Amino acid sequence: MSVVKLKLDTGYKITWCPGCGNFGILAAFKRALQELFDEGRVRPEEIVVVGGIGCHGNIINYINVNSFGALHGRVLPVLQGIKLANPRLRPVGFAGDGDMLDEGISHFIHAAKRNADVTVILHDNHNFALTTSQKTATSPRGFKGRSTPMGNPEEPLNPDVLALTSGATFVARTFARDIGHMTRVFKEAIMHRGFAFVHVLQPCVTWFDTSKYYREAVYKVEGNDTSSLEEALELARRFYVDPGLRLPPRERIPIGVFYRVERPVYSDSFTWVRGPLAGDYSPVSVGKVLEELV
Amino acid sequence: MRQVSVLFGGAAGDGVRGSGRLLARIMSRYGWRSFVYDDYQSLIRGGHNFSIVTSRKDEKVLAHWSRVDAVVALNQDTIDKHKDRLRENGVIIYDADRAKKLPQGVATVAVNASTIVREKRLAPIYRNALLMGALLKVLGVPLEEGLKVYEKAFGPETPNKQLLQQGYTLAEPPVSFNLSRGSAQPLPVLTGNEAVALGLLRAGLKVYLAYPMTPSTSILHTLAALQDRYGVLAYQPENEISVINMALGAAYAGARTAVGTSGGGFALMTEAFSLAGQSETPIVVVVSQRPGPATGVPTYTAQGDLAFVLNAGHGEFPRVVLAPGDVEEAFYMAADALNLAWKWQVPVVLLIDKHLSESPTSVEIDEGRVTVEEGKVVRSREELERLGLEAYKRYLITGDGVSPMALPGIEGVVVKANSYEHDEWGLTTEDPVEISRMVDKRMSKLPHIVEDLRARGPVRVWGDAGSRKAVVSWGSTKGAILEALRLMGGGFKFVQVRVLAPFPGEEVARELEGADVVVDVENNRTAPLADLVRLHAGVRVDGRVLKYDGRPFTPDELAARLSEVMEG
Numbered sequence: 018m019s020v021v022k023l024k025l026d027t028g029y030k031i032t033w034c035p036g037c038g039n040f041g042i043l044a045a046f047k048r049a050l051q052e053l054f055d056e057g058r059v060r061p062e063e064i065v066v067v068g069g070i071g072c073h074g075n076i077i078n079y080i081n082v083n084s085f086g087a088l089h090g091r092v093l094p095v096l097q098g099i100k101l102a103n104p105r106l107r108p109v110g111f112a113g114d115g116d117m118l119d120e121g122i123s124h125f126i127h128a129a130k131r132n133a134d135v136t137v138i139l140h141d142n143h144n145f146a147l148t149t150s151q152k153t154a155t156s157p158r159g160f161k162g163r164s165t166p167m168g169n170p171e172e173p174l175n176p177d178v179l180a181l182t183s184g185a186t187f188v189a190r191t192f193a194r195d196i197g198h199m200t201r202v203f204k205e206a207i208m209h210r211g212f213a214f215v216h217v218l219q220p221c222v223t224w225f226d227t228s229k230y231y232r233e234a235v236y237k238v239e240g241n242d243t244s245s246l247e248e249a250l251e252l253a254r255r256f257y258v259d260p261g262l263r264l265p266p267r268e269r270i271p272i273g274v275f276y277r278v279e280r281p282v283y284s285d286s287f288t289w290v291r292g293p294l295a296g297d298y299s300p301v302s303v304g305k306v307l308e309e310l311v
Numbered sequence: 312m313r314q315v316s317v318l319f320g321g322a323a324g325d326g327v328r329g330s331g332r333l334l335a336r337i338m339s340r341y342g343w344r345s346f347v348y349d350d351y352q353s354l355i356r357g358g359h360n361f362s363i364v365t366s367r368k369d370e371k372v373l374a375h376w377s378r379v380d381a382v383v384a385l386n387q388d389t390i391d392k393h394k395d396r397l398r399e400n401g402v403i404i405y406d407a408d409r410a411k412k413l414p415q416g417v418a419t420v421a422v423n424a425s426t427i428v429r430e431k432r433l434a435p436i437y438r439n440a441l442l443m444g445a446l447l448k449v450l451g452v453p454l455e456e457g458l459k460v461y462e463k464a465f466g467p468e469t470p471n472k473q474l475l476q477q478g479y480t481l482a483e484p485p486v487s488f489n490l491s492r493g494s495a496q497p498l499p500v501l502t503g504n505e506a507v508a509l510g511l512l513r514a515g516l517k518v519y520l521a522y523p524m525t526p527s528t529s530i531l532h533t534l535a536a537l538q539d540r541y542g543v544l545a546y547q548p549e550n551e552i553s554v555i556n557m558a559l560g561a562a563y564a565g566a567r568t569a570v571g572t573s574g575g576g577f578a579l580m581t582e583a584f585s586l587a588g589q590s591e592t593p594i595v596v597v598v599s600q601r602p603g604p605a606t607g608v609p610t611y612t613a614q615g616d617l618a619f620v621l622n623a624g625h626g627e628f629p630r631v632v633l634a635p636g637d638v639e640e641a642f643y644m645a646a647d648a649l650n651l652a653w654k655w656q657v658p659v660v661l662l663i664d665k666h667l668s669e670s671p672t673s674v675e676i677d678e679g680r681v682t683v684e685e686g687k688v689v690r691s692r693e694e695l696e697r698l699g700l701e702a703y704k705r706y707l708i709t710g711d712g713v714s715p716m717a718l719p720g721i722e723g724v725v726v727k728a729n730s731y732e733h734d735e736w737g738l739t740t741e742d743p744v745e746i747s748r749m750v751d752k753r754m755s756k757l758p759h760i761v762e763d764l765r766a767r768g769p770v771r772v773w774g775d776a777g778s779r780k781a782v783v784s785w786g787s788t789k790g791a792i793l794e795a796l797r798l799m800g801g802g803f804k805f806v807q808v809r810v811l812a813p814f815p816g817e818e819v820a821r822e823l824e825g826a827d828v829v830v831d832v833e834n835n836r837t838a839p840l841a842d843l844v845r846l847h848a849g850v851r852v853d854g855r856v857l858k859y860d861g862r863p864f865t866p867d868e869l870a871a872r873l874s875e876v877m878e879g
Contacts, residue, residue, distance in 0.1 A: 029738055065719050067560070070730070077727070078738050083719035085563055086729035086739070088586050091556040094548065098560025098568075099719075101544060102518060106564060106720055124556075127549040289539035294517035295565030296690050296718055300683045301541055303509040307676055309463070310499035311339065 025050060029078045038193035038219035038228075039072060042111075042140060043079055045199035050082070053204060063107045067095045069121070071113035072147045072221075073140035090120025093128045096135040101284060103295040109207060110137040115145045115153035118174055122154065125176075129183035129212050131283035136206045136213040139176060140193075142221035143258060150224035159260035160225070168260070177216050177253035181246060181276055186211035188249060188276040190256075192235050193219040194228060198272065205274060211282050218272070227262060234266035238273040249276035312488055313368045316379040317446065318396060319439075320361040320389025323354050326436040327385065330443060331362025332671045335500045336460045338366040341452055342493025344673040345500065346790065348375035348666075348863070353525070353609045359388050368493040371673070373637055373790035377865040380488065381449060383442050384410050385424075402486060404445050406438055418485045420445050422478060433470055440471040444478020451489040454479045501674050503641040503667035503787075507597055508533040509676075510645030511569050512541055515683040518561045518568040519545045520554045525609045526665035527571040527599040551579040559583060559592045563728050565688065565718035567649055569595035574603050574616045581623045584658055588628025590728045591706070591714070591753065593652035593659075593686070597645070600664040602861045611861030612665035614786055614834040620660050621812050621839075627750065629757050631659040631764070632812035636771075636789030638672040640809070643680065647767055650684035654763070655756050656713055662811065664834065666863040667787035689717040695724065704735040706749065712756035761813050769815035772822055773805040780877050781806055781826040783819070783852065785840055787863065788832050794866030795873060803830075803877065808840065816847030823850045830854040830876050834863060854879075 025047045033039045053059040064082045068074040070089035077084040083106075087095045092110040099108045117125050117139060128135065144162055145151045151164040155176065160169040180188045187209040191202045199217065206213035218235070220228040242248050252275045257268045284290075317334060319327040328349050335345035343366040351360040363375040378398050384390045384405040394414045397403070402418045408425035422445050424438035431437075440461070447457050454476060461471045501509075508530050511519070521531040534545035548554050554570050562568045572580065577598045587594045598620055602613040620632055631651050635644040645661055652659040689695050695703060698715055703724045707714040714735075719726045727737025732749060734740045740749075774782075774796045780803040784792055792805050806822045808815065823829055823844070831841040831852040836859040841852045854876035858864055 027736075027738065060722070062720050062722050062724065065564075075739065077729070081725055083725055084727045084729075084737070085560065085590070086727075086731050086733075086737075087556065088582055088730055091552065091583065094553040094556035095560035095563075097548075098518075098520075098557035098562075099564045100560075101546070101557070102561035102564035102566035102568070103718075103720060108560075123549055124553055127553070287544060289542055290544055291542055293565075294544060294561070295720075296688075297517060298515050298567065298683050298685045298688070300515060300681070301512060303513050303678055306509060306537065306540075307499045307501075307678075310501055310505070311336070311463075311497050 025081055027079055027081045031079060032075060033072060034223050036222040037072070038142065038221065039076065039140060041193040041196055042138070042199065042217055042219065043076055045196045046203055047080060048196065048200045049203035049207065052200070053207065058208065059107060063105060065099055065106050065108045067092050067108060067110045069112045069116035071116045071145065073111050073113045076111050090116050091124065092117060093121060093124035093137060096137065097128060097133045100133065100135050101294070103293040104284070105293060107207060108135045110135060112137055112139055114139060114141045114143060114155040118154035118176060126179070126183045129180050129185040129214065132184055132186055132211045132280055134210055134282040134284065136209070136215070138203070138215045138217060140217055140219045141176065142219045142225060143227070144221060144225050146221045146224050157258045157260040173258070175253065175256055177256065177275065178250060180214040181250055181253055184212070185214045186278050186280050187213035188253065189274040190216045190218065190272045192231055192272050193217050194232065198237065202274060209277065211280060227258065230259065230262045230264065230266055231270070233264060234268070234270040235272050236269050238271040241273065241275070243274055243277040246276065312490060314366065315450065315488060315490060316363060316365040316376045317381045317383060318361055318363050318379045318393055319383045320359065320393055321385030322356065323352060323358045323360050324356045325360070325385045326439045327360050327362050330383070330439045331364050332500060333443065333460055333464060334364045335366070335671050335673065337447070337452060337456050339500055339673050340456045340460060340497045342495045343368050344371045344495065344498065346372045346375055347671040349669055351610050359392060361389065361393065369495045374794040374866050377867055381446060383446055385438060385442070386410060387412060400486065402449050402484065404442055404449065406442065420449060420482050420484045422481060427477070431470065437470060437474055440474035441478035444475040445482035445484070448479050448482045449484045449487060451487045498673040498675055500671045501638055502529065502669050502671050503638050503663055504529040504599070504669065505533050506638045506642040506674065507645040507661065507663070510642040510681070511595070511649055512537070512543070513678050513681045514646035514649040515567045516569055516649060517543050517566040518558065519571070520548060520558050520568070521571045522547060522551045522554050522576060524573045524576045526601055526668040527573050527597060529669065530571045530597060551576040552583065555580040555583040558594055559587055559590065562592045562594055563719070567653065569597060569649065571597035571599070573599050573601050574619065575606070577620070577623065585624035585626055585628065586730050587658040588624060588630065588753070589626065589730055591656040592728065593656050595648045595652050595659050595661060597661045597663065599668040600662070602859070608861045610665070612834060612863050613859065613861065614664055615836070615859070617662070617811065617839045620662055628753055629657050629760060630812055631657060631760060632662055632810070633659065634662045634786045634809055634811055635667065636786060636807055636809065637667065638674045639676060641667060642676050644809070646681040651763070653686040653688070654684050655760050656686065656716060657756065662786065664787050687713055687715045689715050692721055692723060705737040706733060706735045706752065708735060708748065708752050711759045712752050757813055764810050764813070764815065769810035770818040770822060771807045771809060773807065775801045775804050778802065778804045779825065779827040780804065781823055781829045782832055782873065783808065783823065783829060783840065783844060784832040785811060788834055791864035791866050791869045792832060795870040798866050798870045799874065811843070814843050814847040819844055820848035820850060823848060828853050828877055830856055830873060832856045832869070834858055
């Protein structure tokens with residue numbers, strides 16, 4: 018097939034804070050796409066990115082591919098709707114920790130449960146940054162945001178454990194300061210058939226700068242058995258973020274692909290759907306059904 | 312006799328709703344038209360359910376009548392609750408094993424239905440067939456018509472056929488209504504929800520998403536049962552918020568998509584309804600009303616969500632709200648809804664209620680009247696080039712406000728839809744000039760939508776066109792109003808408003824102009840239609856006939872109330 022060189026930049030002025038972890042995510046994603054295009058594994062027009070609301074959501078303005086800017090918390094339903102209507106498309110979602118794990122957590126659990134064939138990349142900076150820093154589902158206990166000046170009274174949620182126990186078939190953790198690692202993980206996630214969840218540890222330079230903390234804490238796992246749920250859960254559980262970001266980190270944090278298995282996606286059951294539902298506008302007759310109701 | 316009404320009553324799970332519908336189908340084969348009202352409670356077993364079937368020889372019937380000619384009682388409760396509905400010379404047909412106390416001076420037909428089905432080791436629900444057999448004998452409808460419908464509904468081997476025959480043979484009714492065969496062709500019997508499902512399918516529906524909520528759920532059931540035949544998808548996601556956001560994803564990708572719910576579910580959907588407006592994603596939302604607020608009365612009827620639907624969603628964006636008045640209109644207007652959504656790239660609400668959603672009615676549907684109106688969809692690079700749009704902009708500003716909608720997946724074309732305010736490319740903007748341009752672009756569709764709707768009949772007029780008395784109403788009250796008109800022998804003009812947004816003010820004003828008395832009829836407490844008529848047509852209504860007890864109007868009740876208001 019002919020490779021179409023699409024300019025991946027929109028030229029839109031980037032509004033993230035200088036040094037924001039999102040720059041790394043954007044660079045790695047563009048690199049991952051370009052490599053997939055160059056390798057002839059994906060065509061540019063197959064990619065649809067869906068962004069939520071939060072700092073991460075601006076990513077849709079910076080990449081020159083199909084996109085849908087969704088509501089806060091609703092990246093996953095939109096992704097799944099796109100895939101249902103046209104299975105030839107490869108929807109990739111970008112969601113925030115507050116976005117997907119506070120407002121939209123039910124969609125996350127259900128998308129994993131039904132093993133929907135979509136990829137979602139979580140920009141986890143442990144706070145609502147765009148609204149000037151409040152706690153989210155992944156803020157550590159004791160985190161001081163503007164809505165919890167005395168410290169977050171809740172324990173954080175572990176998104177990787179949640180994804181694994183909910184039924185995701187691809188679960189990976191990566192770090193926004195390691196573009197090479199992210200690129201590899203993104204490519205694998207996009208090519209995975211089934212629900213692919215990528216947890217990106219993303220420093221928020223303005224409100225909760227985990228850069229140094231993660232640099233010291235993070236280590237790459239290799240040679241792990243990605244078909245073992247137990248091993249994946251064991252790696253996933255190794256995740257502690259100190260609310261005061263005290264160094265050295267109490268525990269080290271593994272990054273890498275934790276879990277990857279093949280399992281039927283829910284839409285495999287729709288055997289009667291032949292070809293994309295999108296783009297078919299031919300009239301059908303309901304005369305026979307009416308006749309049956311006489 | 313040219314009209315007959317039969318009430319079937321029993322506990323939930325006894326199968327009275329099934330019987331009501333089967334009788335309507337039998338009568339349809341006999342050349343009679345029917346309307347079935349199902350009154351049931353929000354429980355699975357016990358309680359009291361009843362169905363009233365009103366049938367008329369050769370002519371349409373659009374509402375049930377509260378007085379009945381026969382009561383078919385599966386238990387004592389039915390007799391106690393409904394004996395006063397019986398007209399003079401009415402008959403009670405009952406399961407003599409389950410009911411013992413009969414009113415004095417009423418003709419009765421006893422069938423030991425429980426004993427018979429028990430002896431045959433059949434479930435109690437089979438009692439219905441025995442009693443139906445006895446009923447057919449009372450009506451004077453040939454057994455063969457019943458057997459044909461039962462075979463079609465339950466298959467050739469069903470024990471129901473034999474029971475129907477047995478009931479017919481056993482019954483020795485003291486009276487027969489001697490109903491004669493009508494000359495009308497047999498018609499299908501459909502509920503409003505089934506008509507909505509079929510109308511959407513006919514107009515190219517490919518994806519239907521819904522979370523169960525009475526009284527909209529049977530749209531999902533109907534499409535789920537038909538999805539393999541039509542190669543479409545009917546699916547139930549985790550909640551209403553997922554339903555509508557998933558639907559917007561599917562529509563953005565290019566599948567004609569609809570969702571269905573009731574007031575509470577629509578309340579959960581409203582943020583994404585506004586997203587449909589902002590992103591200009593075509594979507595149909597079927598809202599079937601039940602009494603609110605909150606959980607309200609789930610299995611009963613109301614028209615209490617009009618103001619809500621007209622104002623749902625934050626921000627300003629054009630929407631279309633259609634309100635069919637009967638099952639036939641539900642079919643055509645469901646198709647219109649999908650066509651309008653795609654033609655104008657706006658959210659469209661099809662606003663119905665329990666009474667329309669769940670009342671089986673004999674209908675004449677001509678699917679040839681429905682076409683698929685694609686709108687400005689672009690499926691290929693060639694189409695774009697033909698339009699001279701090599702550099703594709705999802706929100707291109709055009710004369711009618713509608714931009715060509717390319718589907719994602721075309722080589723070299725980038726389609727960007729956005730919840731944020733955006734420029735023509737779909738990129739986020741906060742620029743004041745761009746913001747007002749885009750708001751104007753979306754709102755500029757409105758006059759074109761108004762013109763389009765004008766051709767689809769936003770207002771219909773019934774009854775005495777020259778009368779100086781007028782009734783104005785919307786939705787399922789149409790049936791009772793037309794029946795009341797018949798009962799009163801005319802005497803007023805009925806202005807049925809079928810489009811509620813954008814409101815057809817000019818048409819309504821024209822029809823109400825010169826009326827001495829204007830009466831607003833609605834199944835709610837606050838008469839929002841009267842306010843709309845005042846606002847958009849400049850006409851002040853003189854009287855309001857409102858009902859908000861969860862029950863629909865019946866023709867006799869409505870005629871009495873209309874006479875009172877019009878004379879007063």
